[in-house]
Amino acid sequence: MKEPVFVSPAEIAASKAAAKRVKDEVYDLGLTYHIESYGCQMNEHDSEKIAGMMEEMGYAKAEDKSKADFIIFNTCCIREHAEQRVYGNIGALKKRKDENPQLMIGVCGCMMQQKDAGRKLFKRFPFVDIVFGTNELHRFPLLFEEAYHGERTLQVRDMDGEIAEGLPVCRNSTFSTFTNITYGCNNFCSYCIVPYVRGRERSRNSADIVNEVKGLALAGFKEVTLLGQNVNSYKGDGETTDFPALLRMVHDQVPELKRIRFMTSHPKDLSSGLIDAMAELPRVCKHIHLPVQSGSSRILKLMNRSYNREKYLHQVALAKRYMPDLVLTTDIIVGFPGETDEDFEDTISLCEEVRYDALFTFIFSPRAGTPAAKMDDPTPKEEKNRRFDRLCDTQNRISLEIHQGYVGRTLRVLVDGREKEMLTARTEGGRLVRFAGDDSLIGQFLDVTITGCTTWSLVGEVK
Ligand code: 5AD
Ligand code: SF4
Numbered sequence: 001m002k003e004p005v006f007v008s009p010a011e012i013a014a015s016k017a018a019a020k021r022v023k024d025e026v027y028d029l030g031l032t033y034h035i036e037s038y039g040c041q042m043n044e045h046d047s048e049k050i051a052g053m054m055e056e057m058g059y060a061k062a063e064d065k066s067k068a069d070f071i072i073f074n075t076c077c078i079r080e081h082a083e084q085r086v087y088g089n090i091g092a093l094k095k096r097k098d099e100n101p102q103l104m105i106g107v108c109g110c111m112m113q114q115k116d117a118g119r120k121l122f123k124r125f126p127f128v129d130i131v132f133g134t135n136e137l138h139r140f141p142l143l144f145e146e147a148y149h150g151e152r153t154l155q156v157r158d159m160d161g162e163i164a165e166g167l168p169v170c171r172n173s174t175f176s177t178f179t180n181i182t183y184g185c186n187n188f189c190s191y192c193i194v195p196y197v198r199g200r201e202r203s204r205n206s207a208d209i210v211n212e213v214k215g216l217a218l219a220g221f222k223e224v225t226l227l228g229q230n231v232n233s234y235k236g237d238g239e240t241t242d243f244p245a246l247l248r249m250v251h252d253q254v255p256e257l258k259r260i261r262f263m264t265s266h267p268k269d270l271s272s273g274l275i276d277a278m279a280e281l282p283r284v285c286k287h288i289h290l291p292v293q294s295g296s297s298r299i300l301k302l303m304n305r306s307y308n309r310e311k312y313l314h315q316v317a318l319a320k321r322y323m324p325d326l327v328l329t330t331d332i333i334v335g336f337p338g339e340t341d342e343d344f345e346d347t348i349s350l351c352e353e354v355r356y357d358a359l360f361t362f363i364f365s366p367r368a369g370t371p372a373a374k375m376d377d378p379t380p381k382e383e384k385n386r387r388f389d390r391l392c393d394t395q396n397r398i399s400l401e402i403h404q405g406y407v408g409r410t411l412r413v414l415v416d417g418r419e420k421e422m423l424t425a426r427t428e429g430g431r432l433v434r435f436a437g438d439d440s441l442i443g444q445f446l447d448v449t450i451t452g453c454t455t456w457s458l459v460g461e462v463k
Pocket of ligand 2: 185186192
């Protein structure tokens with residue numbers, strides 16, 4: 001991994017100074033913002049940083065998004081569907097902007113970092129005030145200041161990516177949150193756009209991570225998820241600290257934190273050192289999100305995943321041997337170019353063998369600029385849909401069987417919200433549990449006895 005480039009303290013200070021100038025200008029206007037966030041947790045966390053910068057600029061979160069003075073779309077481009085939704089939602093704002101020219105509109109995130117996408121969007125939607133790519137996040141207040149003064153602003157730089165420390169964060173939860181440990185990705189899986197829009201993989205220094213997590217725990221957070229496209233290849237502090245070492249540091253130096261999670265793990269880098277660390281550290285959740293993508297070694301090779309079916313199954317068996325209660329989840333792409341019936345059957349049989357707790361399933365979506373987008377793809381859409389449904393049916397049966405095995409057990413859960421008349425909570429493995437209770441329990445740990453289940457969740461009672 002190349003040594004990461006850190007954004008200089010002077011640049012961060014310039015950005016903070018711009019935020020202060022905006023705040024001084026707008027402080028008595030009661031302005032509000034609304035962020036539409038698409039995609040993964042990485043994007044969600046970036047949106048929390050945008051919110052932090054908006055608050056530094058004197059804007060408050062809009063209670064009613066239809067009345068917000070600034071609306072920003074933090075976009076995702078991992079699949080075509082995500083892109084179409086964004087275009088539709090931006091287009092729908094034109095009428096509002098015509099009625100209220102004071103309204104400011106921004107678009108940022110992964111989609112804007114694709115070749116020419118930012119420039120095209122800027123031209124196609126002249127009512128959008130500000131467009132920027134993933135490499136400009138820390139410069140947002142500078143760009144916003146220009147736009148606020150009436151100058152439409154477009155900023156997308158094609159570069160390897162840097163690390164910006166010290167940005168303000170306005171977190172969506174008061175008890176469970178995220179922190180980045182790596183940015184970007186070097187794997188270039190043949191279907192994936194991420195390495196092109198998020199730049200080269202770079203690791204934060206361990207001291208910055210531990211300090212942030214410590215601050216969060218002292219502020220009352222109970223659970224922190226360490227985030228990266230591929231956390232297992234973390235190499236911080238001039239490549240001297242690997243991921244198992246970082247996990248031990250966070251665990252040992254932040255005893256106040258009750259749960260430590262991480263995602264995503266790439267199977268090629270899941271080391272026995274990490275399995276040992278997870279098994280040994282009591283406050284590290286026994287959950288691995290380990291995307292397999294396909295059960296066919298032939299397809300895995302075409303995907304450039306650097307492991308085969310046998311190696312993956314071996315790692316799963318090893319992890320389960322050291323952590324019998326391990327919760328395993330995965331991502332699967334159905335209908336990769338050239339996937340045959342036989343390849344697909346390999347995926348089904350792998351799922352039967354591993355018995356995942358949950359699957360995230362996707363139909364292959366060609367992304368311009370990636371090698372897979374140029375591969376011959378003769379399988380008709382209907383056939384891909386059929387395979388997709390069959391995979392979901394298989395997993396639904398397995399999920400229900402696993403869930404039934406929990407009935408009668410008592411599980412420790414962290415209550416995270418309410419859905420209609422039930423509270424929702426998560427087990428250590430991230431399993432959804434629903435039970436009756438009072439809102440005052442949100443953010444608390446509780447022991448819940450499981451009394452029933454569905455395919456999607458467990459149902460319980462507080463002891
Ligand atoms: N088409 C379909 N699914 C994709 N993913 C990534 N790129 C694509 C694509 N082009 C899925 C992978 C990845 C998850 C985040 O999104 O399964 O693990
Ligand atoms: Fe995309 Fe592969 Fe990197 Fe994951 S590991 S972000 S799938 S290139």
